[in-house]
Amino acid sequence: MPVMPLSGNHAAAYAAKLSRVEVVAAYPITPQTQIVEKLAEFIEKGELKAKFIRVESEHSAMAACIGAAAVGARAFTATSSQGLLYMSEMLWWAAGARLPIVMGIVTRALAPPWSIWSDHIDVLSQRDTGWIIAFAENAQEVLDLIIQGFKISENDRVLLPLIVAWDAFDVSHTIEPVDVPNQNVVDEFLPKRRKYRHTLDVENPFSYGNLAYPKDYMEFRYSIYDSMLRAKDVIEQCAAEYDRLTGRYSGGLIENYLCDDADIVAIAMGSISGDLKVVVDKLRKQGVKVGFCRIRYFRPFPSEALAKCIEDAKTILVFDRDISFGSEGALCLEVRATVNREGLDKRVYGIIYGIGGREVRQKDLENIIVKAYKEELNHPRKLLWLNLKHV
Amino acid sequence: MKEVLMPIAYPTKGSVGNTGLWRTLKPVINYEKCTKCFICWMYCPEAAILAEDKPVILYDFCKGCGICANECPVKAINMIKEV
Amino acid sequence: MGIVNILGKKEILMPGNPSCPGCGLALGLRYALKALGENTILIVPACCTSIVLGPYPKSSVGVPVFNIAFAAAASTAAGMSEALDLMGRDDINVVVWAGDGGTVDIGIQALSGAAERNNNIIYICYDNEAYMNTGIQRSGSTPRHAWTTTTVLGKKEPKKFLPLIVASHNVPYVATASIAYPQDFIQKLKKASSIKGFKYIHLHTPCPPGWRFPSDKTVEVARLAVLTGVWILFEIENGRLRLTGPSRNLVDKRKRLPIEKYISIQGRFKHISKEELEKIKEDVDKLWHTLIQYSSKENIEKQ
Amino acid sequence: MGLVEIRWHGRGGQGVVTSAEMLVSAAIYEGKYAIAIPFFGAERRGAPVVAYNRISDTPIRTRCPILNPDYVVLLDERLGRMIDVVRGLKSDGVLVVNSKSVPEWVDRKDIRIATVDATSISMSLGLELAGIVIVNMPMLGALIKVSNIVSLNSLTKAIKAKWKGERMKQNLEAVTRAYNETVIW
Numbered sequence: 024m025p026v027m028p029l030s031g032n033h034a035a036a037y038a039a040k041l042s043r044v045e046v047v048a049a050y051p052i053t054p055q056t057q058i059v060e061k062l063a064e065f066i067e068k069g070e071l072k073a074k075f076i077r078v079e080s081e082h083s084a085m086a087a088c089i090g091a092a093a094v095g096a097r098a099f100t101a102t103s104s105q106g107l108l109y110m111s112e113m114l115w116w117a118a119g120a121r122l123p124i125v126m127g128i129v130t131r132a133l134a135p136p137w138s139i140w141s142d143h144i145d146v147l148s149q150r151d152t153g154w155i156i157a158f159a160e161n162a163q164e165v166l167d168l169i170i171q172g173f174k175i176s177e178n179d180r181v182l183l184p185l186i187v188a189w190d191a192f193d194v195s196h197t198i199e200p201v202d203v204p205n206q207n208v209v210d211e212f213l214p215k216r217r218k219y220r221h222t223l224d225v226e227n228p229f230s231y232g233n234l235a236y237p238k239d240y241m242e243f244r245y246s247i248y249d250s251m252l253r254a255k256d257v258i259e260q261c262a263a264e265y266d267r268l269t270g271r272y273s274g275g276l277i278e279n280y281l282c283d284d285a286d287i288v289a290i291a292m293g294s295i296s297g298d299l300k301v302v303v304d305k306l307r308k309q310g311v312k313v314g315f316c317r318i319r320y321f322r323p324f325p326s327e328a329l330a331k332c333i334e335d336a337k338t339i340l341v342f343d344r345d346i347s348f349g350s351e352g353a354l355c356l357e358v359r360a361t362v363n364r365e366g367l368d369k370r371v372y373g374i375i376y377g378i379g380g381r382e383v384r385q386k387d388l389e390n391i392i393v394k395a396y397k398e399e400l401n402h403p404r405k406l407l408w409l410n411l412k413h414v
Numbered sequence: 415m416k417e418v419l420m421p422i423a424y425p426t427k428g429s430v431g432n433t434g435l436w437r438t439l440k441p442v443i444n445y446e447k448c449t450k451c452f453i454c455w456m457y458c459p460e461a462a463i464l465a466e467d468k469p470v471i472l473y474d475f476c477k478g479c480g481i482c483a484n485e486c487p488v489k490a491i492n493m494i495k496e497v
Numbered sequence: 498m499g500i501v502n503i504l505g506k507k508e509i510l511m512p513g514n515p516s517c518p519g520c521g522l523a524l525g526l527r528y529a530l531k532a533l534g535e536n537t538i539l540i541v542p543a544c545c546t547s548i549v550l551g552p553y554p555k556s557s558v559g560v561p562v563f564n565i566a567f568a569a570a571a572s573t574a575a576g577m578s579e580a581l582d583l584m585g586r587d588d589i590n591v592v593v594w595a596g597d598g599g600t601v602d603i604g605i606q607a608l609s610g611a612a613e614r615n616n617n618i619i620y621i622c623y624d625n626e627a628y629m630n631t632g633i634q635r636s637g638s639t640p641r642h643a644w645t646t647t648t649v650l651g652k653k654e655p656k657k658f659l660p661l662i663v664a665s666h667n668v669p670y671v672a673t674a675s676i677a678y679p680q681d682f683i684q685k686l687k688k689a690s691s692i693k694g695f696k697y698i699h700l701h702t703p704c705p706p707g708w709r710f711p712s713d714k715t716v717e718v719a720r721l722a723v724l725t726g727v728w729i730l731f732e733i734e735n736g737r738l739r740l741t742g743p744s745r746n747l748v749d750k751r752k753r754l755p756i757e758k759y760i761s762i763q764g765r766f767k768h769i770s771k772e773e774l775e776k777i778k779e780d781v782d783k784l785w786h787t788l789i790q791y792s793s794k795e796n797i798e799k800q
Numbered sequence: 801m802g803l804v805e806i807r808w809h810g811r812g813g814q815g816v817v818t819s820a821e822m823l824v825s826a827a828i829y830e831g832k833y834a835i836a837i838p839f840f841g842a843e844r845r846g847a848p849v850v851a852y853n854r855i856s857d858t859p860i861r862t863r864c865p866i867l868n869p870d871y872v873v874l875l876d877e878r879l880g881r882m883i884d885v886v887r888g889l890k891s892d893g894v895l896v897v898n899s900k901s902v903p904e905w906v907d908r909k910d911i912r913i914a915t916v917d918a919t920s921i922s923m924s925l926g927l928e929l930a931g932i933v934i935v936n937m938p939m940l941g942a943l944i945k946v947s948n949i950v951s952l953n954s955l956t957k958a959i960k961a962k963w964k965g966e967r968m969k970q971n972l973e974a975v976t977r978a979y980n981e982t983v984i985w
Contacts, residue, residue, distance in 0.1 A: 079610030083572030090576025297861030428513030429551030480713030
């Protein structure tokens with residue numbers, strides 16, 4: 024398995040290639056573009072036997088993936104920000120049609136004003152579409168989660184499309200050593216896509232997605248809900264199998280970093296996780312009993328795993344790189360729901376950080392954890408905006 | 415649920431039942447006048463006329479639109495009131 | 498039995514479907530499926546056909562159908578045809594069956610993209626000249642002065658004529674057709690099926706409830722549209738326009754039936770004034786003029 | 801080797817990001833861990849750009865911007881007149897600059913300075929694109945000369961893996977010449 028210097032975006036392209044995708048349909052948008060440029064290069068050089076459809080919009084990118092997946096092809100696309108929102112209608116379609124499609128999202132803020140830098144609002148706005156949503160910490164995980172993504176998505180008890188998201192520039196353009204598995208290993212992990220009952224076939228004609236009256240519709244939605252719950256096991260199984268084949272555990276619903284005896288637990292998703300772990304290490308050395316819980320899969324939301332992880336903590340700090348206007352961060356809402364549902368007694372603080380690429384330093388993270396530890400933070404109702412300029 | 419539920423709909427004659435019940439006027443072929451040109455068959459939007467040795471109307475499904483009567487070049491089809 | 502042999506006995510659109518009595522699109526779909534046969538996949542965006550296909554778990558057609566969002570028909574078909582090509586299934590017709598709203602308005606971006614990429618699909622727009630599924634609202638394809646529920650005094654703008662816009666993409670095949678002339682339509686479908694690349698057929702399908710005429714007049718209205726010169730039958734193959742069917746003999750205006758015959762049979766035009774009627778006639782003349790200019794000289798002389 | 805942090809300053813088109821990438825590539829050959837973080841602005845060719853490198857013997861989890869680099873590499877000497885390129889550079893840290901001599905604007909006494917005439921080296925080798933001289937390779941050669949964070953041998957391997965033919969030869973020549981010609985003041 025060669026270690027290669029790859030950006031998050033190129034790691035994604037290698038992952039799609041190793042997954043032997045058959046149809047790629049994509050539209051350029053910063054900071055996603057290098058993924059599909061690289062895939063186009065693989066295809067044109069004959070290194071990947073696939074079709075590249077140079078669509079005229081993101082809406083069409085997803086529609087083309089849906090068409091390809093409906094007749095049995097393994098389809099991949101990638102986008103960001105405005106592109107994802109423009110595509111949104113088709114995300115619901117892909118999930119409702121139970122088509123296993125994998126999509127890379129390079130997280131990027133929404134306009135106006137224009138911003139090409141990262142936050143998570145684009146992805147989280149698609150929370151309820153029925154897509155499985157994973158956040159990668161680094162380029163290695165981008166690669167690993169995309170390959171696992173096809174396996175999870177194509178599991179016939181799941182059959183839901185899957186997003187792997189990673190942060191603009193912090194991951195997308197950052198170049199790191201990435202352990203790229205050999206093709207035969209990936210082939211063993213991820214066999215050729217099979218034909219399903221709902222794969223369109225002229226030998227066995229049926230109409231797919233015809234009008235469903237109120238007496239029939241609700242069960243389809245229940246089935247998505249049901250599959251999402253089942254996906255939790257499938258996600259864990261895939262991570263274990265991937266570990267067995269590659270020697271790398273790089274997946275699963277959450278990452279528990281020193282939470283078991285922690286009084287205070289920080290929760291976050293995406294590229295900030297590395298810095299948070301460094302800060303946890305530093306504070307641990309100073310005797311602060313702090314842990315970090317990374318949410319790797321936002322959908323299905325890993326309530327049970329999270330509840331176990333934070334069982335003994337008194338204080339929870341949730342770092343959201345998004346804001347649900349009129350409420351608080353989307354991740355924080357999930358954590359509060361979990362705490363409530365499991366009957367846990369915790370103080371949960373919501374912190375908004377990194378919106379539109381706003382810089383966060385390790386010192387900032389450290390300060391806030393120490394403040395919380397010393398019980399010096401304001402009432403949990405007051406949402407804390409990290410490094411907000413005086414307004 | 416054991417299996418993923420998919421919105422699959424299989425081809426069925428009468429997908430909304432016997433649409434013949436929608437009819438207020440009923441086409442009746444006067445086979446004495448009929449020249450078996452099958453223009454009625456050709457223009458039936460419902461595919462409710464069979465092309466046998468003569469055109470035969472499937473009354474279970476004919477919605478009574480009357481195109482066949484209107485298009486018949488020898489006026490061999492009459493639209494009569496359903497009772 | 499001549500006609501029966503030409504069209505074929507096999508009915509892929511099944512009776513007992515939820516179309517309105519005298520439905521023009523149902524007749525068109527019946528012909529299209531006869532011509533294209535069972536090795537066909539239909540992609541249907543939101544339109545009347547979404548209903549005509551039948552309620553889950555029953556389908557009224559005997560070929561695979563994929564329902565898709567309003568604006569996404571052409572791109573979905575593009576994805577399918579590329580995937581099928583990769584799988585070596587070049588024997589399958591990937592066919593979009595879309596209404597005028599889904600084609601000339603909300604779907605035009607995806608249609609233009611697929612046409613420009615020359616994706617191997619047959620795109621059939623059945624044109625009932627308004628949003629009929631939602632209850633007769635005007636579309637870009639509604640003709641001037643036609644009543645709809647959103648143009649209660651008649652539409653002020655002329656019909657957006659899509660076939661020439663598609664032809665501007667340099668696709669291998671563009672044609673118009675009418676449900677009143679099934680042989681002409683079927684010939685065009687078979688030709689389209691034999692050509693690789695993007696094929697576009699624009700089918701005129703009158704709608705009794707939407708156009709306000711009795712259900713037995715659907716074919717008659719469609720026929721009058723052609724014979725008065727309002728709807729012109731032609732095909733454009735590799736950039737060369739050729740008139741087909743009765744339209745071949747209607748270059749000379751005097752040979753056309755008076756437009757009043759087409760207009761007066763439909764309630765949607767019942768309010769129009771003399772001046773408005775003249776404007777409709779102007780629009781028709783203008784379209785003929787454009788098409789004649791489009792066709793090569795030798796082509797016209799031959800006719 | 802502990803953690804070494806490098807900040808690159810240059811102009812869009814000079815190859816800042818590529819040199820940061822090559823350093824990661826060379827580090828991999830030595831079994832080290834490295835990361836290259838381009839600070840991505842919306843700027844176009846010619847505008848000032850920044851990139852960061854971290855290199856270490858242990859895995860690198862930090863990705864926030866580097867505030868106190870061990871090395872600053874400056875691909876265009878004139879940028880030093882516009883911006884404070886040595887901001888945060890550690891005491892005893894090194895400024896590696898594309899220049900024939902020590903630039904007059906350097907006002908810190910606690911840092912070391914290395915210079916190399918990268919522009920001349922690249923121009924003599926024809927390393928130009930669209931009117932911009934690509935000086936990233938000689939600057940990389942200068943950096944490893946003064947820092948020893950990776951060996952010339954590893955960098956050579958990385959270059960051979962990335963380019964072929966004439967371009968590879970030019971880049972190797974540029975790195976080697978700069979490696980030999982760098983002056984530490």
